[in-house]
Amino acid sequence: MSDGQPSRRDFMIQAAGALTAYAVVPDLAGATSPVPTPPLKVGLIGAGRQGRAIVAELQKMAGVELSAVCDTVAGRLDAMLGRVKGAEGFADHRALLGQRPDVAALVVATPTHLHRAIVDDALGAGRHVYCESPLASTVDDCRAIAAAASRATTVCQAGFQGRSNPTYKRAQTLVRSELRDLVSIEARSHRKTSWRFPSSDPSLERLVNWRLDPDVSTGLAGEVAAQQLDVAHWFSGTYPVRIEGRGEIRHHKDGRTVPDTIDLQLRWADGLALQYHATLANSYGAQTETFYGVNGTIRLAWTHGWLFKEPDAPTQGWEVYATRQQHFNSEGIVLIANATQLAAQGDLKAGIGLPHPSLYYALEDFVRSATTGAPVACSAEEGARASIIGILANQAVIGRAPVDVPVFG
């Protein structure tokens, strides 16, 4: 071992620095949920990587009890049951629905193409449902889920997290008040990963690596971009009318046919355009959405966000309390929850950073809706539309031809 290498403590400190240096926004006042009494019993369907992340967030919530876990792959189910105290395991979601009527809410985190049947059964059995995004891998399935949700007496929330994220909720109000008219939008998702999951059982290879199966995968456009594009739908209040796309395998030449790099251009009826780029071959910049307006620019990165004002934009009173950070030649305003109070205490930095990952807020909204009947943060209809945009974008990539978006009724 040589001197000068990072220490164990350094591992935590340096990595954290990049996370806490700047944050945006949110108004967390009123974000605290009432604690359900008795506890809301929740079942998880799909015990893979996303299922594990969901469990980690549910465990933080007072008044939520993870009571059941379902997965068709025995190894994944056993691993999850070993992690969670007191949950009952099922290999079939219908068995869970039949044997555990006390499990009032289900979180569906299976491969996308399996969502429809599970959501149908769960809503039909009178359970509340949170379905991960995208809702489905075909337009028909998306519409079927939205229709089932409209018939249901329980709540059904689509897992488009931007609509629950406090940073994005605050930004959504600023787009209207601070940017004035939108000029254009850019978004990107950069990761360095093969998108391939290890499987020690060859018979499970296709199931485990469904994202690389062109028969069921909606590619980067459906599985990744749809989540980000929904932010643009939400902020603009409308949907694009035409999508162009192209994709290539730039790096992972391992026999796959699903592109590892894509470019999209989405156009709105009024001429607004969104440029989108996603790759699995480079991680620089991670995942961001940037909204350019006449009076300024908002850049969002899921846990952080900044407002950059144009020199001729009017100054607002709240900017007095803003923390500002230099970004090359531009000065970004960091917006912090309870800024007035914190400024009075001389401790503005204490408000930097969301106290939970984005997923937490989406699940918290779902629990609130399931226990109080409050409207869901993202309805199945809104989720279906966002999912359909992703599916059509993937068709544009694969077909290398523009795709017109149907007018959503």
Place this chain on the structure above:
Amino acid sequence: MGTRFELTLAAGRSHDLRAAGEAALEEIVIWHRRLSRFAPDSLVSHLNREAHHRAVPLDAETFALFDDALSVWRASNGAFDIACAPLVTASGFAPSATSAEFGPEPRRIPSPETRMRARPSPRSARSTSDAIELDRTRWTMRFTKPGVSLDLGAIGKGHALDCAAAVLVAHGVTSALLHGGTSSVVTIGAPPDADGWRVALAGNWDVGVLTLVNSAMAISHTDSQRSASGASHIVDPREGGARGPAASAVGAPRVVVTGPSARLADAWATALAVMGQIPDTLPAGYQARFENGHAT
């Protein structure tokens, strides 16, 4: 991540190994995000905010991590203590707040007065982790008094490596070496052409090369990392502050610990560096040695 993690995997189809390696690295990222006390959205930050108000449920791996941490705290008579966050901060090891886009933010260096104020009172000097209550029946954690603040800096990297190694084993990998910043190492099996993974130790050790097979090692010493104020990154919770320049000036010992678990090796490496000796309570299956035969 602040520390460079590297994996060496042997045998198997290349894209299967890459997928397994990516899963292992993803596991490390997951644990970093959960255990960093500087990220407001981490599990540790959540516990620091909530565990005094209610018992917070934990998953099995996290419960086992805290269980191990408390066992080392007890066995080391407080020399290793995960409730040492205020002391670490007071010693100058706050996040440096750098970003690729905004550039570094100056680190605030605590004054000697601030460090003195962070010292626990004589009454609490040896009793920080005793406010951490683990419920083995419900797998929950609760703080029995306010003000407890966790810092997993001396055990988190080893834990992440253990979990990453478990991911590799679960996916059929039989030969691998993983390390974080070269100071924490965990091995699976042996290389295809050798009887073990050979790890060389820089400096004056009675054994200069360790051979590891299905085992882990951690090295800890007080000289490798200092805050801008000159304080060591290792704090002595019993004394209420970092071991300062005076300690290293007289030759603070470096210590290497080997054993089955990287997280226990990590924790004990820190504990022994603080203690300066090897106690009888070092668990069976673990070996420790100091540089230059310093151990007493």
